[in-house]
Amino acid sequence: MRRLAFAALAALLFLALSPALKPTGIAGTAFAVEPSEMLQDPNLEARARKLSEGLRCLVCQNQSIDDSNADLARDLRVLVRERIKAGDSDEQVKDYLVDRYGEFVLLRPVFDWTNLLLWGTPLIVLVIGGIVMAMRFRRTAASAEPKLSAEEEARLADLLEKDAAS
Amino acid sequence: MNGFFSLAELGHYSLVLALALSLVQATVPLWGAAKRDSRLIRVATATSLAGFFYIVFAFGALVVAYVVSDFSVANVWENSHSAKPMLYKVTGVWGNHEGSMMLWVLILSLFGALVAIFGGNLPETLKARVLAVQAWIGSAFLLFILLTSNPFIRLDPAPAEGQDLNPILQDIGLAVHPPFLYLGYVGFSIAFSFAAAALIEGRVDAAWARWVRPWTLTAWLFLTLGIAMGSYWAYYELGWGGWWFWDPVENASFMPWLAGTALLHSAVVMEKRGALKIWTILLAILTFSLSLLGTFLVRSGVLTSVHAFATDPTRGVFILGILVLFIGGSLALFAWRAPSLRQGGLFAPVSREGALLYNNLFLVAATATVFAGTLYPLALEAVNGEKISVGAPFYNLTFAPLMVPILMAVPFGPMLAWKRGDLLGAAQRLAFAMVAAIVAVAVTLVLTGAEGALAPFGIGLGVWLIAGALNELLDRSGITRGNFKHALPRFFGLPRAAFATAIAHAGLGVTVIGIIATTAYQTETIRSLKPGESLEAAAYTLTYQDVVPRTGPNYREEVFRIVVTRDGKAVTAVAPTKRFYAARQMATTESAIKTFWFSQLYVSIGDLHDDGSVTVRAYYKPLVTLIWLGTLVMAIGGVVSLSDRRFRIGAAKPARSARKGRAAEAGA
Numbered sequence: 092m093r094r095l096a097f098a099a100l101a102a103l104l105f106l107a108l109s110p111a112l113k114p115t116g117i118a119g120t121a122f123a124v125e126p127s128e129m130l131q132d133p134n135l136e137a138r139a140r141k142l143s144e145g146l147r148c149l150v151c152q153n154q155s156i157d158d159s160n161a162d163l164a165r166d167l168r169v170l171v172r173e174r175i176k177a178g179d180s181d182e183q184v185k186d187y188l189v190d191r192y193g194e195f196v197l198l199r200p201v202f203d204w205t206n207l208l209l210w211g212t213p214l215i216v217l218v219i220g221g222i223v224m225a226m227r228f229r230r231t232a233a234s235a236e237p238k239l240s241a242e243e244e245a246r247l248a249d250l251l252e253k254d255a256a257s
Numbered sequence: 258m259n260g261f262f263s264l265a266e267l268g269h270y271s272l273v274l275a276l277a278l279s280l281v282q283a284t285v286p287l288w289g290a291a292k293r294d295s296r297l298i299r300v301a302t303a304t305s306l307a308g309f310f311y312i313v314f315a316f317g318a319l320v321v322a323y324v325v326s327d328f329s330v331a332n333v334w335e336n337s338h339s340a341k342p343m344l345y346k347v348t349g350v351w352g353n354h355e356g357s358m359m360l361w362v363l364i365l366s367l368f369g370a371l372v373a374i375f376g377g378n379l380p381e382t383l384k385a386r387v388l389a390v391q392a393w394i395g396s397a398f399l400l401f402i403l404l405t406s407n408p409f410i411r412l413d414p415a416p417a418e419g420q421d422l423n424p425i426l427q428d429i430g431l432a433v434h435p436p437f438l439y440l441g442y443v444g445f446s447i448a449f450s451f452a453a454a455a456l457i458e459g460r461v462d463a464a465w466a467r468w469v470r471p472w473t474l475t476a477w478l479f480l481t482l483g484i485a486m487g488s489y490w491a492y493y494e495l496g497w498g499g500w501w502f503w504d505p506v507e508n509a510s511f512m513p514w515l516a517g518t519a520l521l522h523s524a525v526v527m528e529k530r531g532a533l534k535i536w537t538i539l540l541a542i543l544t545f546s547l548s549l550l551g552t553f554l555v556r557s558g559v560l561t562s563v564h565a566f567a568t569d570p571t572r573g574v575f576i577l578g579i580l581v582l583f584i585g586g587s588l589a590l591f592a593w594r595a596p597s598l599r600q601g602g603l604f605a606p607v608s609r610e611g612a613l614l615y616n617n618l619f620l621v622a623a624t625a626t627v628f629a630g631t632l633y634p635l636a637l638e639a640v641n642g643e644k645i646s647v648g649a650p651f652y653n654l655t656f657a658p659l660m661v662p663i664l665m666a667v668p669f670g671p672m673l674a675w676k677r678g679d680l681l682g683a684a685q686r687l688a689f690a691m692v693a694a695i696v697a698v699a700v701t702l703v704l705t706g707a708e709g710a711l712a713p714f715g716i717g718l719g720v721w722l723i724a725g726a727l728n729e730l731l732d733r734s735g736i737t738r739g740n741f742k743h744a745l746p747r748f749f750g751l752p753r754a755a756f757a758t759a760i761a762h763a764g765l766g767v768t769v770i771g772i773i774a775t776t777a778y779q780t781e782t783i784r785s786l787k788p789g790e791s792l793e794a795a796a797y798t799l800t801y802q803d804v805v806p807r808t809g810p811n812y813r814e815e816v817f818r819i820v821v822t823r824d825g826k827a828v829t830a831v832a833p834t835k836r837f838y839a840a841r842q843m844a845t846t847e848s849a850i851k852t853f854w855f856s857q858l859y860v861s862i863g864d865l866h867d868d869g870s871v872t873v874r875a876y877y878k879p880l881v882t883l884i885w886l887g888t889l890v891m892a893i894g895g896v897v898s899l900s901d902r903r904f905r906i907g908a909a910k911p912a913r914s915a916r917k918g919r920a921a922e923a924g925a
Contacts, residue, residue, distance in 0.1 A: 125783075125785075125864055125872055126783060126784055126872060127866075129783075144649075144650075145648075147646045152504070153504045153505065153646075153648065154502075155648065155649075193644060194643070194645050194646075195644040195645060195646055197645070197646060198646050198650050199648065199650035199651050200646065200651060205637070206633075208633070209629050209630070209633040209647070209651075210655070212626055212655075213622050213625065213626045213655050213658075213659055215625075216621060217618065217659075220618045220621065220622065221618065224606075224618065231604075
């Protein structure tokens with residue numbers, strides 16, 4: 092029990108110290124959408140936000156244009172809104188950007204032959220793993236010890252009963 | 258200053274000595290183990306302790322150089338400044354490439370020394386081989402430091418002042434995050450060394466798993482905390498309240514964590530039942546290989562772009578060489594030796610073993626998904642020059658669905674018997690948890706006005722994990738079977754490992770609830786406000802008062818004062834700021850966070866406008882702190898597990914029966 096108490100104490104200590112991890116800092120980059128960029132129509136704006144989340148800020152490291160305050164990200168956000176205002180569907184906006192900047196702009200890679208291995212990985216691993224497991228179980232089931240005969244079962248039950256009674 | 262002047266040379270020299278010792282440790286004990294020569298075998302312990310001493314000395318020399326601001330050392334000049342606070346002078350040691358590699362080998366040799374000291378009960382030859390394998394890794398990285406990343410190189414003439422550390426890195430979160438992460442990463446090297454040693458030895462048994470598990474658990478514990486800290490740092494630093502970005506650098510630490518979690522579980526099967534031996538060995542190899550891969554990804558610069566890697570390839574190619582050598586070598590050793598290991602312990606698909614194997618299957622699939630997402634773009638660009646991006650939307654579609662079946666299965670695992678379990682019976686005994694989960698789904702649906710069923714399902718999943726953990730403890734103490742009389746003493750008589758499992762699984766549930774609640778129900782308000790104007794964020798009203806200038810130690814800042822009210826009553830005030838660091842000509846933005854119970858109000862400042870207004874972003878993040886509190890609970894589970902009697906040094910093996918005896922006495 093002492094060890095458990097020690098563990099609890101350590102946890103409390105960590106919690107007590109954790110304010111030290113609190114926001115002392117400096118936000119490295121700032122943020123995205125400015126009110127001035129936003130569209131009047133809340134539905135269109137919501138679509139623009141959703142699209143922005145899936146588009147990469149091309150000059151940033153792994154940030155969407157919705158998250159980045161780089162000038163290019165701002166230009167792209169404005170561009171996305173212009174296309175939406177012009178009546179483009181979500182797909183048309185994406186196609187427009189892919190035409191200009193390539194597939195790199197999409198944070199969700201296209202599902203095509205080139206990316207088959209990427210998208211297929213989870214399924215491939217699950218299927219292969221599942222097959223290997225199934226084969227193992229089959230082999231062990233085949234080689235498992237033979238079943239007890241009725242007489243042996245009865246003796247076993249008897250023994251267990253005696254054991255429980257004592 | 259003169260007194261310290263030669264310290265860097267001494268540090269450099271001890272690093273060379275450590276390499277020499279490491280090379281001896283990598284060879285002589287192996288020879289001794291093959292020849293069964295005890296004198297040669299004992300070389301392993303001596304060299305590993307001496308090597309540790311020299312690496313500590315070298316690391317200490319570097320720390321001293323930082324503390325006294327010895328700018329004649331190039332590494333100190335590049336990353337430090339005489340006016341920097343002492344804390345950041347010290348933590349600045351590992352805030353750069355050379356220093357962080359020093360920390361890497363320091364931790365590696367620390368783990369080696371711990372095996373040398375506490376491995377007294379290991380079979381002589383196994384211990385010698387483990388330490389030898391550990392020394393191979395040590396030699397490779399010491400060579401890497403000495404040839405490509407030497408932190409002790411001098412500048413002549415010595416500059417008068419250093420170049421300082423990037424202010425963003427001068428942060429307590431970032432200061433403690435790397436050591437934790439490395440303790441995790443590098444800690445898995447022990448599991449790797451044990452696996453390689455077992456393969457060389459050609460023998461692996463339950464005792465092996467009993468030795469490996471505490472080391473793996475320790476590494477996992479630190480990695481869990483390290484990742485959580487990194488996540489919290491990103492949350493408050495990056496300014497829009499995201500806590501996980503699926504960034505390749507994050508993935509680099511997440512992959513060993515996923516594989517390590519799988520390893521922890523398969524090692525249980527091996528320890529208790531002697532089954533899954535070969536698989537556990539392979540997992541141990543894979544887990545550390547992923548740690549090496551993480552080191553390569555972060556340290557080689559390959560992530561920023563393949564071009565950056567190609568223009569200065571020395572370091573990258575060197576680590577890639579280490580990677581290929583160790584992963585290839587160990588897998589070859591595995592392919593050669595594993596078939597000769599005897600498999601043991603039969604079990605049915607529905608059993609505790611089966612459940613743990615199911616866990617492994619999905620965790621490995623998840624690891625593979627992250628692996629593909631991280632490396633596929635690099636591979637594709639290298640093959641045909643095509644550039645694609647793999648971001649959060651990819652993982653939401655692949656990783657998240659893999660987590661659902663595994664989370665649903667978690668409470669079943671501990672409820673199933675070894676060898677052959679009863680799924681229906683387990684489901685019946687989990688009735689309490691099921692009811693709790695269904696109630697949670699219903700309550701969430703009502704509270705949120707029934708918009709979308711996915712998030713309430715997620716919350717229910719989290720509650721299912723927590724209630725399932727509790728359910729298991731109650732069941733084992735007999736309460737669910739109506740056995741109230743002996744329940745209490747039985748509860749306290751449960752082995753600590755049972756509590757550990759329950760705590761860790763409940764922690765996972767806590768994290769799941771935090772993730773789902775924040776993702777699905779956070780509100781965001783972005784408006785440009787003039788002084789006196791206000792905006793609404795969830796139940797709170799934020800009124801922008803004014804902006805006041807303030808001068809910090811090495812920056813100027815503008816503080817935006819905002820009053821927070823709820824139902825017309827003032828609750829608190831927040832003050833996000835915009836800072837300007839004159840020395841580096843860098844502008845930064847500081848968000849303000851207020852915690853209400855487990856939820857947080859997150860406020861940050863955007864652009865300033867000519868008409869005196871300012872863009873204010875306010876997020877209300879319900880239950881967001883549960884994300885990190887849950888990881889803390891998981892880590893506590895790890896600590897409790899480590900304190901289990903069977904891992905204690907010198908504890909007698911039949912601890913379980915002794916405990917049962919005691920419990921029975923207490924019950925009578």
